[in-house]
Amino acid sequence: MGSIVNLEQLLHDRLAPAFEAVAGAPADPAVRASPHADFQSGAALGLARTLGKPPREIAAEVAGKADLGGLAEVTVSGPGFLNLTVSDDLIVASLDALAGDDRLGVAQTKTPRRIVVDYSGPNVAKEMHVGHLRSTIIGDALARILDWQGHEVVRVNHLGDWGTPFGMLIEHLISTEGVDGDHSLGDLTDFYRAARAEFDADEGFRTRARLRVVALQSGDPDTRELWRRLVQRSEEAFLAVYDRLDVTLGPEDFAGESRYQDDLAGVVAELSAKGLLVESDGALCAFPAGFTGKDGAPVPLIVRKGDGGFGYAATDLAALHHRVRDLGADELLYVVGAPQRTHFQMVFAVARAAGWLPESVSAEHIGFGSVLGADGKMLKTRAGETLRLADLLDEAVDRASAPEIGLAAIKYADLSGDRRGDYVFDIDRMLATSGNTGPYLQYAYARICSLTVKAGGEPGRVMITQPAERALGLALLGLEPAVRGAAQAREPHRLAGYLHELAAAFSVFYEKCPVLRSEGAVRASRLALAGHTARTLHRGMFLLGIPALEQI
RNA sequence: GCGCUCGUAGCUCAGCGGAUAGAGCAACGGACUUCUAAUCCGUCGGUCGCAGGUUCGAAUCCUGCCGGGCGCGCCA
Secondary structure, rough: OOOOOOOHHHHOOOOOOOOHHHOOOOOOOEEEOOOOOOOEEEEEHHHHHHOOOHHHHHHHHHHHHHHOOOOOEEEEEOEEEEEEEEOHHHHHHHHHHHHOOOOOOOOOOOOOEEEEEEOOEEOOOOOHHHHHHHHHHHHHHHHHHHHHHOEEEEEEEEEEOOOOOHHHHHHHHHHOOOOOOOOOOOOOOHHHHHHHHHHHHHHHHHHHHHHHHHHHOOOOOOHHHHHHHHHHHHHHHHHHHHHHHHHOOOHHHOOOOOHHHHHHHHHHHHHHHOOEEEEOOOEEEEEEOOOHHHHEEOOOEEEEEEOOEEEHHHHHHHHHHHHHHOEEEEEEEEEEOOOHHHHHHHHHHHHHOOOOOOOOOEEEEEEEOOOEEEEEEEEEEEOOEEOEEHHHHHHHHHOOOOOHHHHHHHHHHHOOOOOOOOOOHHHHHOOOOOOOHHHHHHHEEEEEEEHHHOOOOOOOOOOOOHHHHHHHHHHHHHOOOOOOHHHHHOOOOHHHHHHHHHHHHHHHHHHOOOOOOOOOEEEEHHHHHHHHHHHHHHHHHHHOOOOOOOOO
16 A cells, blocks of 8 residues: 555654664654655754754754655755755655545554444424534534544434423424424424423423423323424424535434433442442432532532432433444543533542443544624523524525535634634635635635546646646645544534635646646646646535535 | 633634744735636735743643633533
């Protein structure tokens, strides 16, 4: 398999023996991309003290000893850096390898893991709002990336389909449509609001709602049937949104909270038997070490509530146990907003203590920041209500020249920044055709497609005759580290940033290196570069869930 | 009060142990008888919140402050 290309790794491997020879012990060459050359190594600087020699001298020795075999030119620079300029031949040879590789130089992982990715998780009978947007988009990108790396990804949509609100919702359904009503929950948000209003206004309704919760939990058939209809109708609405957003979640991925209801008593019993629960104010709580709140008091994880009902912690613990024990997960990812960070840390800690989460299995909370309005506060409508996701998408689509462009703009804006930070929802910026935006990538891709069609003819071997060709060639070799970095850190924006760099390198190439007006080998070479770029952009955009259009 | 998180160009954001801190927007100046100018090139613009510390080297790591956001018992 000569098709796996990673220049950084290659240079690292060539430099390592030279550093070891000079230092007398293994030393990491620390090869990085550099603004002063293609790559640099700053390892000599760190060795200066231990070797008692000036860094430039060390760097020069390493440069002399390194067997780079014509792969790169090396010079000593600045305080003792090695500047590495890879040869055009190496770039060309690497691109040749890429030409016959449908994985574009990104190897399948040698250590596939079963990774459960929990994301989206909207609430039944409530329409999705902006709060669900980030989990859905980020989670989907991570699932796609890990999938493509060769991991076994299990997507889990942990629906909010259980709990006390359903007493209210079911009662409202009955009071508006009767037990057999062929209801149409057309506007789920309105439905929820109306139920809420009735609950707040009517004492008798509140009582019925509470009784209805009991009926639901005890398995009353009529109640269950009404509940099932609510859930089904909501799932249909969610699937429509996923379809619209090109999100890979399907009907088989729904695994709502209701799935774990039969396990909750067992969760409590087992934790109790292991001495992990204490009664406090009537509730059964776990107090994992290291979590303190007000007055330095330990923070409880309430597993069973004072009224005997189960808290969400019980459900999360049951779901975690199920994912490890029954699904055989090696890694658990929870793509859930930052505010729930402590909750998940506590759930993980309790699960570890219970032996449900062995050392060999990792659990990570993949948190993310909020979507803000122009005023810098959490995004709301003018009336102060939460914004429906569908309305947001409609606005973007209306403003864009094509639906795919508007939706991609929103998704890309969400994926292009560090997920931990908040960001301001600014539709104009998202739809901008220059800068690090979805439309910019889509435009670059569409241009290549148009160019390829017009040119006809076959691509040939890449030749480097211009700096722009060289820069593009080098950029094309960067997919592997970008994908790896994004997967390792669970940060899709690393891949997004790479794609923007690549598209920008292509735009410069497009300006400086005419294809149709060139001839022979140069033309064939440029067609090859364009083709590589198209394939790389297409794959990268796919991994982010951004549609690549052939025409705009 | 305790904990988590974020303070980088006027704005939106990258960079998170290495050399003069980078993009885009905005402002200003250029390049269209075009391969889709939805682009490209240039100029302007920063005591990287503040103060210490570690280090040959700090926007990056540690500590303390300041400022914003979030969390801290029966909602998920």
